Amino acid sequence: MSTRLAFVTSRLRVEEKLLLAELERRGADYARLDDGEMSLLVAAGAHPADRPNPPTTPPADVIWNRSLAFGRTLYTQRILEAQGALCVNPSSVVETCGDKVLTSIALERAGVPSLRTTVAFTPESALQVAEEFGYPVVLKPVVGSWGRLVARLDSRTAAEAVLEDRAVLGSWQQQVFYVQEYIEKPGRDARVFVIGDEVTCGIWRASEHWITNTARGGSVERCDVGGEVGEISFAAARAVGGGILAVDLVETPNGLAVIEVNHSGEFRNSIEPTGVDLPGAMVDYVLGACERGAL
Amino acid sequence: MPTDPTTQAATCPECDADVSIPEDAMQGEIVACDDCAAELEVLQLEPALTLGLAPEIQEDWGE
Numbered sequence: 001m002s003t004r005l006a007f008v009t010s011r012l013r014v015e016e017k018l019l020l021a022e023l024e025r026r027g028a029d030y031a032r033l034d035d036g037e038m039s040l041l042v043a044a045g046a047h048p049a050d051r052p053n054p055p056t057t058p059p060a061d062v063i064w065n066r067s068l069a070f071g072r073t074l075y076t077q078r079i080l081e082a083q084g085a086l087c088v089n090p091s092s093v094v095e096t097c098g099d100k101v102l103t104s105i106a107l108e109r110a111g112v113p114s115l116r117t118t119v120a121f122t123p124e125s126a127l128q129v130a131e132e133f134g135y136p137v138v139l140k141p142v143v144g145s146w147g148r149l150v151a152r153l154d155s156r157t158a159a160e161a162v163l164e165d166r167a168v169l170g171s172w173q174q175q176v177f178y179v180q181e182y183i184e185k186p187g188r189d190a191r192v193f194v195i196g197d198e199v200t201c202g203i204w205r206a207s208e209h210w211i212t213n214t215a216r217g218g219s220v221e222r223c224d225v226g227g228e229v230g231e232i233s234f235a236a237a238r239a240v241g242g243g244i245l246a247v248d249l250v251e252t253p254n255g256l257a258v259i260e261v262n263h264s265g266e267f268r269n270s271i272e273p274t275g276v277d278l279p280g281a282m283v284d285y286v287l288g289a290c291e292r293g294a295l
Numbered sequence: 296m297p298t299d300p301t302t303q304a305a306t307c308p309e310c311d312a313d314v315s316i317p318e319d320a321m322q323g324e325i326v327a328c329d330d331c332a333a334e335l336e337v338l339q340l341e342p343a344l345t346l347g348l349a350p351e352i353q354e355d356w357g358e
Contacts (some may be wrong), residue, residue: 011336011349012323020321034323070355098355145357171354246358262358 004290005030006060008038008076010067014268015279019066022279028287031052035072040079058085065089066264070098070143073264086293088286089263095264096240100142100178103240110239112232113257115250116181123163126177130159139163143173145262147211152182172288184255189250189259190223192230193267193278194237195285196295198288200232201274222273232256241267243295244282305344309333325349349350 009016023030044051058080065087067073070173077091083143096102107114116133120126128210130137136154139162153159166174192202202225207218223229233247236258246265249256261284289295298342302315312330316337323335326346334349 009323011325015323017321068356068358069353070357096308141354141356148352148357173354265358 001111004060005062005064005286006033006058007031008033008035008063008065008067008073010069010072011036013068013266016066018268018279019084019282022283026283026287028283029062035065035067035076038076038263040076042079042082044095047196047282056083058083060084062286063087064286065094068264070094074098079152084287086295088289088295089245090241090295093243093245096262097245097261098143101139101176102180103261105264106239106241107236107258107261110235112235113255115183115252115257115259118179120177120179121175123160123167123177126163127156127159129177129179132287133179133181135159138180139166139180141170141174142176142178143269149174150211150264152210154278183250183252183257185250185252189248190229190233190256191251191265191270192223192225192247192275193265193281194233194245194247195268195281196242196243196288198281199225199234200278200281201225201270201276202229202233203273205272220269220273222275228256232258236261244285303344305346307331307333307335308346308348309335314346316346320344 003026009032063085065073065077074091074094077087077094081087081091096106101119104114104117118129120129131152137153139153141149141150142233151162153162171265188204188206190202190204198244202223203220204223205218205220236247239244240261246262248259250259267280271278300351301318303318306315307314307328307330309328310331312328314326314328316326322337322340325337328335335346336349338345338347349358
């Protein structure tokens, strides 16, 4: 094994540049891997002579994956864990965070408050769920991010149109209908960063649009992560398996609820309002894992 | 061609315009062509800085 740490990327976001700069500043022993250039042996073939000797080893002891492609991240972490690497975040965490159904199951099992959600597999059964919830309801893709393809269905007519589109035009994941109650939030939601056992910091994101997401614009201010915001965020991070995570929460009439947990969270807009060196905190966690040989 | 010493020059693969790339650009970084507004990806830095059209956003991209 040639290096302690591999930093895996695809397209570089501002976040990855900040993390790479911090690794350089620390003089860390790391290699950068582009998942578009990777090929990973998963089975050597039946002939004994085909079996690698010694067995295939991962490119580094610790794999820090910041690829923005969920599928690539999941399989890279799965394969390299099988080869013996310690992965940040672990494949089980990536799998849970990257799939909204699995996230909902994990949160519910851990008793973490989230929004009322039902999954259906046909447009007809999804429409029945929407009728039972009452309009408006929200339809989300089970895989995807940045608020893409999230639809507010204000009426039966709108629901019929969107559900038919998804059934005809979508991939099989688009035909897993994730129907969620609509919340009249007070124009903002929270993003809280949980790194290992620490609730590091958080922001409030404000937007006039019903979808609040910094990828879609909106203003940002510091969120106090003491008290319930921090407690629920920590519980949500634990529920999905822990690591370097960004927990999104919304205020509802019944209290705070977790919307999603991100395994490759974007933080470019969170450093200035919180005053927290997030790249430094994340690099601390990963270099600590390299030292300990454990998360 | 750029005269700013903190940038380097490359050619847009879409419209053939000169594109100024920051000196500290990294492979995989996305830049925009000022002439045609195409999103471009830094494919390689050495031996020559090479740009390609950035891939379209995929369904599973995100956080």
